[in-house]
Amino acid sequence: MTDPLGVCLVGAGRAGFVHASNLRHHTAGAEPVAIVDGDLERARAVAAAVGGAPFATLEEAIAGARVDAVVIATPTFAHRDLAVEALGAGLHVLCEKPMALSARECDDMIAAADEAGRVLQIGYVRRFQPEFVEAHARIEAGEIGDVMLVKSLTRGPGLPPPWAHDLALSNGMLAEVNSHCFDSVRWMAGADIVRVYAEVANRKGARLGVTAERFYDNAIVSLRFANDAIGSIDGVCPAGYGYDARMEVIGTEGLIMIGDVNGMPLITAVDRDRGGVRPTHKTWPERFSWGYVREIGAFVEAARTGAEPAVGGLDGKRAVEAVVAANRSWQEGRPVELTEAAV
Ligand SMILES: NC(=O)c1ccc[n+]([C@@H]2O[C@H](COP(=O)([O-])OP(=O)(O)OC[C@H]3O[C@@H](n4cnc5c(N)ncnc54)[C@H](O)[C@@H]3O)[C@@H](O)[C@H]2O)c1
Numbered sequence: 001m002t003d004p005l006g007v008c009l010v011g012a013g014r015a016g017f018v019h020a021s022n023l024r025h026h027t028a029g030a031e032p033v034a035i036v037d038g039d040l041e042r043a044r045a046v047a048a049a050v051g052g053a054p055f056a057t058l059e060e061a062i063a064g065a066r067v068d069a070v071v072i073a074t075p076t077f078a079h080r081d082l083a084v085e086a087l088g089a090g091l092h093v094l095c096e097k098p099m100a101l102s103a104r105e106c107d108d109m110i111a112a113a114d115e116a117g118r119v120l121q122i123g124y125v126r127r128f129q130p131e132f133v134e135a136h137a138r139i140e141a142g143e144i145g146d147v148m149l150v151k152s153l154t155r156g157p158g159l160p161p162p163w164a165h166d167l168a169l170s171n172g173m174l175a176e177v178n179s180h181c182f183d184s185v186r187w188m189a190g191a192d193i194v195r196v197y198a199e200v201a202n203r204k205g206a207r208l209g210v211t212a213e214r215f216y217d218n219a220i221v222s223l224r225f226a227n228d229a230i231g232s233i234d235g236v237c238p239a240g241y242g243y244d245a246r247m248e249v250i251g252t253e254g255l256i257m258i259g260d261v262n263g264m265p266l267i268t269a270v271d272r273d274r275g276g277v278r279p280t281h282k283t284w285p286e287r288f289s290w291g292y293v294r295e296i297g298a299f300v301e302a303a304r305t306g307a308e309p310a311v312g313g314l315d316g317k318r319a320v321e322a323v324v325a326a327n328r329s330w331q332e333g334r335p336v337e338l339t340e341a342a343v
Contacts, residue, residue, distance in 0.1 A: 005300050006066040008034035008091075010058050010082055011074035012046040013161070015096050015123070018285050018292050019071050024050040026293045030069075030300040034061035058082055062089050069119075069303045071296070072096060075163045076170050080105040087112035087120065092303035094296065096123040098179040099316030101171060102324060106317035113313055119302045121309035122316035124183045126245070128298060129291030132184065135249065135258045139188060144251030150189045150223075150231035151248045152181035155239035156284060165205075165212035167327065173237050174198070174219055175323045180245070181233040182319040183311070188249050191227035192318060197335040198222075198326040204238065214331075221326045222335075242280030243287045263287070 007030050009020050016037075023032050032052035037043035043054035055061040058070065069092040072082050080100045086093050093113070099122050100106050113120035126132045139147060154177050164170040174182075186193055200216035217238065223231040246259035263281035281287040302309045321338050329336040 005030035006033040006068045008067040010036040012037040012042040016073035020050045034065040083109045084112045087116045092119040094121045094299040098175040110313035124311045125291040127311045128294035145253030149250040150185045153234045155236040155244040167214045178235040182322040189229045191225040195224040196326045198329040200330045
């Protein structure tokens with residue numbers, strides 16, 4: 001293919017804008033040709049910023065623009081239908097995490113990709129973030145021996161959008177915030193999660209006016225993997241102190257720590273009694289800025305060459321299964337085997 005890959009963005013919200021702007025400014029061999037949002041004003045605003053024509057539906061974009069590939073950045077409840085529609089039209093798909101709401105929806109997406117022979121990549125940006133990639137390579141090379149224990153945390157500022165308060169539309173914070181953790185621990189452990197036990201709490205919701213039933217803003221999950229490694233995931237959102245994403249992987253021969261609370265390499269010190277102050281990472285687009293650029297670059301490369309994406313439908317499905325099992329765990333007050341969440 002010599003023409004640039006024509007990319008249609010569906011969902012011109014927070015994540016959509018990051019992808020659209022990286023496509024326009026930091027990705028070779030591709031260009032935004034269509035921006036779709038049910039709210040046409042949003043589509044118009046992003047199209048004005050990055051190029052491409054605005055549309056209200058994917059169907060109109062496919063009919064009206066030269067689309068080769070689709071980036072889906074809508075709320076989770078819309079992922080399956082949009083991905084199946086795009087793949088059915090012979091288009092490559094990069095779908096934001098979480099892949100979908102259930103393993104069954106993931107299966108529909110995987111089947112559509114297989115049938116079309118098109119790329120289906122899932123938006124697990126940490127797979128492309130340099131320090132995570134380096135840690136994984138060192139683990140694979142045996143630097144810390146056999147992985148015994150994996151910990152991952154994600155805490156973020158700001159209340160998520162209203163649809164993400166509703167467990168039925170989003171699977172809640174464990175999906176919206178921590179699905180990155182579920183994917184990363186499985187990647188670093190080199191094995192599937194087989195059992196989870198989750199505790200959650202709602203500590204700030206009422207104060208922030210959240211009325212959704214079953215809303216939670218704190219969670220911790222114990223994990224067991226198929227290779228007998230154990231681990232944990234925790235999440236807090238909103239956490240006003242910054243965007244915090246860190247991991248620890250402990251092997252038989254040593255420890256790898258990934259990430260830092262501190263963002264900028266800048267320390268201010270004005271008072272010897274208080275010492276120095278260093279800012280935290282403020283937002284996810286800033287914390288993972290390299291990862292987002294590399295993620296969309298890898299998708300364009302896979303779409304242009306037909307290569308297997310670095311993180312595909314099965315990876316997305318495994319994270320969805322773990323989230324569904326964890327939500328069942330805290331609601332039923334018991335450990336849940338992943339085989340119970342297989343549909
Ligand atoms: N990778 C990351 O770090 C990261 C960060 C934030 C969000 N996300 C993911 O991105 C997705 C979107 O999240 P967001 O925070 O950007 O949401 P958002 O609410 O900011 O934006 C979603 C947009 O999609 C539009 N939309 C909804 N349904 C649609 C449909 N059927 N067709 C066309 N447009 C539709 C809405 O009008 C809205 O503009 C979610 O899956 C979320 O988990 C990923």
